[in-house]
Amino acid sequence: MPSWEEWRRKAMDTSTFAYGYVIPVLVISLSYTRAIRYLWTAVDPLEDISESKKAKWKVTKMIIIVTILFCLCWLPYHVVILQYFYGDFPFNQTTYAFRLLSHCMAYANSCFNPIVYALVCKHFQRASKRFSAVS
Numbered sequence: 001m002p003s004w005e006e007w008r009r010k011a012m013d014t015s016t017f018a019y020g021y022v023i024p025v026l027v028i029s030l031s032y033t034r035a036i037r038y039l040w041t042a043v044d045p046l047e048d049i050s051e052s053k054k055a056k057w058k059v060t061k062m063i064i065i066v067t068i069l070f071c072l073c074w075l076p077y078h079v080v081i082l083q084y085f086y087g088d089f090p091f092n093q094t095t096y097a098f099r100l101l102s103h104c105m106a107y108a109n110s111c112f113n114p115i116v117y118a119l120v121c122k123h124f125q126r127a128s129k130r131f132s133a134v135s
Contacts, residue, residue: 066116076106
């Protein structure tokens with residue numbers, strides 16, 4: 001734990017929350033919203049319109065799941081940091097366990113994305129099978 005003056009530490013943690021969570025969530029949300037809008041309005045349907053809609057729904061669902069996972073995995077980490085400096089966050093076994101869990105959730109987000117891709121996207125499943133066969 002750095003031994004900084006309290007106001008500097010609060011400024012750093014608030015900046016970390018803004019630049020490490022709020023801005024990424026806004027950028028991800030806006031970018032994915034634009035991508036989904038483009039997918040549904042500008043991409044020509046495949047030969048079979050029902051198959052095209054089905055494929056578009058899969059992509060849309062995957063994007064929404066990845067975005068929600070990012071938000072859910074990283075929010076506890078930032079809440080713990082902000083609660084510690086702005087609220088009442090005593091040091092005991094429960095809060096220590098919650099702090100460890102929040103760190104694990106934040107880092108696990110990187111592990112969840114390939115799982116989501118594998119469950120939703122057939123192209124990802126085929127590519128990963130080819131990769132497994134090569135290695």
